[in-house]
Amino acid sequence: GLSTILTIYIGGSEAIQGRITEGNIAQFLLYIGRLTWPIASLGWVTSLIQRAAASQARINEFLETRTSISNTAAVAEQIRGDIEFRNVSFTYAHSGIKALDRVSFHIRPGQSLAIIGRTGSGKSSIANLVCRLYDADEGEILIDGKSIKDINLYSLRSQIGYVPQEVFLFSDTIANNIAFSSLSESKEVIAQAAKDAAIYSSIIEFPEKFETMVGERGITLSGGQKQRISIARAILRQPRILIFDDCLSAVDTQTEEEILHNLARIMKGRTSIIISHRVSSVKQASHILVMDNGRILEEGTHEQLLGRKGAYHQLHLKQLLEEEKA
Ligand SMILES: Nc1ncnc2c1ncn2[C@@H]1O[C@H](COP(=O)(O)OP(=O)(O)OP(=O)(O)O)[C@@H](O)[C@H]1O
Ligand SMILES: [Mg+2]
Structure with a gap:
């Protein structure tokens, strides 16, 4: 736009005075034209980078959140329970x-x-x-x-086997909800935990038994059934x-x-x-x-x-x- 007019005007008067040729003006305009897109995109890329940097800063803030609970002891040990x-x-x-x-x-x-x-x-x-x-x-x-x-x-x-006041179940099978943190547990161990939590007989009445899905994609359990699954989960690991x-x-x-x-x-x-x-x-x-x-x-x-x-x-x-x- 304006730069082209300026180039032609200044270039024109210079050419008239014989300091440059018309070819120089054409060349100059061509180069300016080629520069426009890279320069415009440079601005665009810079703004992208800035936005990304701002987001990254926020992500870092989250990732670097340290709880006030610090783990100072490195060695794990068996506790007696006093x-x-x-x-x-x-x-x-x-x-x-x-x-x-x-x-x-x-x-x-x-x-x-x-x-x-x-x-x-x-x-x-x-x-x-x-x-x-x-x-x-x-x-x-x-x-x-x-x-x-x-x-x-x-x-x-x-x-610690902790049965919290508010039961939390995953949208997964009953067996996986009980096994939870120890997915390698055998079927017998899971069944035994269910028996001890007095939920076994309810589970085997479900069409797919231990493979029954709970939550949004499956059956809805009663409050008492949920509590008992939560108990089975806590006692599983003894x-x-x-x-x-x-x-x-x-x-x-x-x-x-x-x-x-x-x-x-x-x-x-x-x-x-x-x-x-x-x-x-x-x-x-x-x-x-x-x-x-x-x-x-x-x-x-x-x-x-x-x-x-x-x-x-x-x-x-x-x-x-x-x-x-x-
Ligand atoms: N996460 C929390 N953040 C802030 N205040 C809390 C939190 N949990 C409990 N409190 C407050 O601490 C006090 C003790 O709560 P606590 O949950 O220990 O009671 P509770 O005896 O377990 O009650 P309930 O029988 O209803 O479960 C209450 O006044 C409660 O409002
Ligand atoms: Mg409470």
């Missing part, structure tokens, strides 16, 4: 809610601890800390007498520590009894933490904590707690009445 909380306080950083306030307890290998208490009292937070999903703000958590921070994180987690977070809430008391009976066998020799709202789920435990507002309100065995005639006793009476009504 768990001790010493004056542990914990506040969720982003909400500022103090979930645990100076909680102390000690579970010896093979023992069972039950945690009961109203909603929001801090029960799941204890489970989260044992799995080291978070680090405590104050106090100490010891596993086998060693600070939890000095234990290899992956080794620790691989030795971990040293078992944590059941409210995992029997969606099953009736009869199924609960059946599962607890099976679990008693599996929990033998393993450390277990059972979280529940129901006295019937926790009464067998070696030690029971009654949580309230992040603190331990009462503790002891079922009999000791009933003898105290406190909150636990009242809860027990209330639930007995409800059961009779049902």
Whole structure:
């Protein structure tokens, strides 16, 4: 456009004065023409590169996110399952809610601890800390007498069978959902875990049995069935520590009894933490904590707690009445 006119005008007057020839002008215009596209595309490529750089920077930001949980111990080791909380306080950083306030307890290998208490009292937070999903703000958590921070994180987690409060199932077969992290498990091992979780008989009634798809592309399981698949997944690997977070809430008391009976066998020799709202789920435990507002309100065995005639006793009476009504 403008550059061509300028070239012809200036070139023209120069040519008239005899300093250059018409051929030079034509040549010059030709070269300018050839330069236009490369220069325009240079601008385009530069903007592309800049956009890519900006995206890459964001991706890096994400990739470089480090959790505050650091794995300092390199060697994996077999744990025995001794768990001790010493004056542990914990506040969720982003909400500022103090979930645990100076909680102390000690579970010896093979023992069972039950945690009961109203909603929001801090029960799941204890489970989260044992799995080291978070680090405590104050106090100490010891596993086998060693600070939890000095234990290899992956080794620790691989030795904990955790049934979270919210069940998560994949859109996959039932067998793969149970085998989950250990896909090499044999059919017999998976079937045994299903039996122990009292879900086996339901599974073999499905048309494709263990190969039945669950989730969006398959059948929809009931809440109680999902919970039991989640239990089967946790016990499959026979971990040293078992944590059941409210995992029997969606099953009736009869199924609960059946599962607890099976679990008693599996929990033998393993450390277990059972979280529940129901006295019937926790009464067998070696030690029971009654949580309230992040603190331990009462503790002891079922009999000791009933003898105290406190909150636990009242809860027990209330639930007995409800059961009779049902
Ligand atoms: N991920 C989280 N982020 C922020 N606050 C949380 C988180 N999880 C729990 N809290 C808060 O911490 C407190 C204790 O919660 P926690 O889940 O431990 O209770 P809970 O005893 O397990 O209750 P429920 O019986 O309903 O499961 C609650 O006030 C809750 O709102
Ligand atoms: Mg909870």
